[in-house]
Amino acid sequence: MIKVLVVDDSMLVRKALSRALQADPEIEVVGTAADPYEAREKIKQLNPDVLTLDVAMPKMDGITFLKNLMRLRPMPVVMVSSLTAHGATETLDALALGAFDYVTKPNEGSVGNLNNEIILKVKGAARANVSPLEQKRVLKPKKTAVAGLSMTDPLERAKVKSKLIAIGASTGGTEALKDVMEKMPAECPPIVISQHIPQSFSAPFAKRLNEISAVNVKEAEDGELIMPGCAYLAPGDDHLLVVRDGVNLRCRLSKSAPVNRHRPSVDVMYDSVVQTFGKNAVGVLLTGMGNDGAAGLLRLRESGAMTIAQDEESSVVWGMPGEAVKLGAAQRIETLHQIPERIMEAVRTTIRT
Numbered sequence: 001m002i003k004v005l006v007v008d009d010s011m012l013v014r015k016a017l018s019r020a021l022q023a024d025p026e027i028e029v030v031g032t033a034a035d036p037y038e039a040r041e042k043i044k045q046l047n048p049d050v051l052t053l054d055v056a057m058p059k060m061d062g063i064t065f066l067k068n069l070m071r072l073r074p075m076p077v078v079m080v081s082s083l084t085a086h087g088a089t090e091t092l093d094a095l096a097l098g099a100f101d102y103v104t105k106p107n108e109g110s111v112g113n114l115n116n117e118i119i120l121k122v123k124g125a126a127r128a129n130v131s132p133l134e135q136k137r138v139l140k141p142k143k144t145a146v147a148g149l150s151m152t153d154p155l156e157r158a159k160v161k162s163k164l165i166a167i168g169a170s171t172g173g174t175e176a177l178k179d180v181m182e183k184m185p186a187e188c189p190p191i192v193i194s195q196h197i198p199q200s201f202s203a204p205f206a207k208r209l210n211e212i213s214a215v216n217v218k219e220a221e222d223g224e225l226i227m228p229g230c231a232y233l234a235p236g237d238d239h240l241l242v243v244r245d246g247v248n249l250r251c252r253l254s255k256s257a258p259v260n261r262h263r264p265s266v267d268v269m270y271d272s273v274v275q276t277f278g279k280n281a282v283g284v285l286l287t288g289m290g291n292d293g294a295a296g297l298l299r300l301r302e303s304g305a306m307t308i309a310q311d312e313e314s315s316v317v318w319g320m321p322g323e324a325v326k327l328g329a330a331q332r333i334e335t336l337h338q339i340p341e342r343i344m345e346a347v348r349t350t351i352r353t
Contacts, residue, residue, distance in 0.1 A: 150187070314337070
């Protein structure tokens with residue numbers, strides 16, 4: 001039985017979350033709290049396995065409380081966030097501090113859609129790898145970019161123009177992608193990224209990635225030219241595909257049906273890369289719940305592309321990469337801090353025609 005403490009200043013939200021969670025026989029809501037101070041006492045009394053935590057609360061905001069919690073008594077936390085620009089910023093801050101994932105704050109019209117999402121994320125959180133905030137900071141490798149390719153060498157310049165890197169991620173992926181992108185060199189092939197994320201979160205997240213990366217990172221636009229040294233993040237409610245336009249490559253955004261319950265879907269992106277690049281692609285699958293991207297990574301490997309999956313130890317949730325490993329889709333299984341170097345090793349290999 002998974003014991004959950006619900007922390008939110010709204011009685012409506014506390015009741016909605018409690019009702020949704022109690023509908024699952026494997027979950028017990030052991031208590032609720034209206035503010036962080038009450039939550040602190042309830043944690044001591046009830047020893048919950050998972051916390052749901054409102055981002056914006058009186059007396060002490062959720063981010064400050066989370067920072068203290070992850071330093072002193074680390075535990076799996078699912079944030080409850082509003083889908084606003086301010087809510088996106090705070091939620092991305094929470095994920096950086098070690099929150100497992102987030103759900104959208106329900107209102108009277110959306111309470112009915114909450115059940116499956118919150119149940120899945122609380123169950124995932126109960127199985128997650130959680131470490132103290134200070135330990136995460138100590139263990140994090142130095143932010144040193146791996147070596148890029150020489151733009152004065154004709155062969156290496158050709159590799160930059162003739163290859164593509166495709167990265168998929170979900171739960172835990174916002175932080176994993178930061179770890180990868182801050183080490184990627186400016187002299188690299190174009191990168192396309194599908195991260196399961198709400199529509200209002202993708203532009204702020206792309207901005208954060210751009211601030212820490214030598215690569216130019218942006219939210220992808222439909223019809224946009226794909227260029228070396230640039231990374232394109234799928235918008236939160238669109239599939240991202242790579243298409244050819246004569247000798248050029250362009251981003252294609254699609255509102256077609258969700259795949260594996262997701263839009264953007266990693267599988268959709270990978271399948272487009274199989275069609276446009278095949279064996280000259282590098283496919284990378286990072287931490288995440290579910291199985292999106294596993295079958296697509298296998299199709300990439302079968303096309304001759306290099307495929308890399310994040311290992312279990314460094315993943316917040318070894319769902320997507322774990323499924324890829326089960327399918328035999330990953331040629332390399334790497335810890336997170338090794339992945340940028342492995343990507344560039346694959347890029348440096350001779351172009352296969």
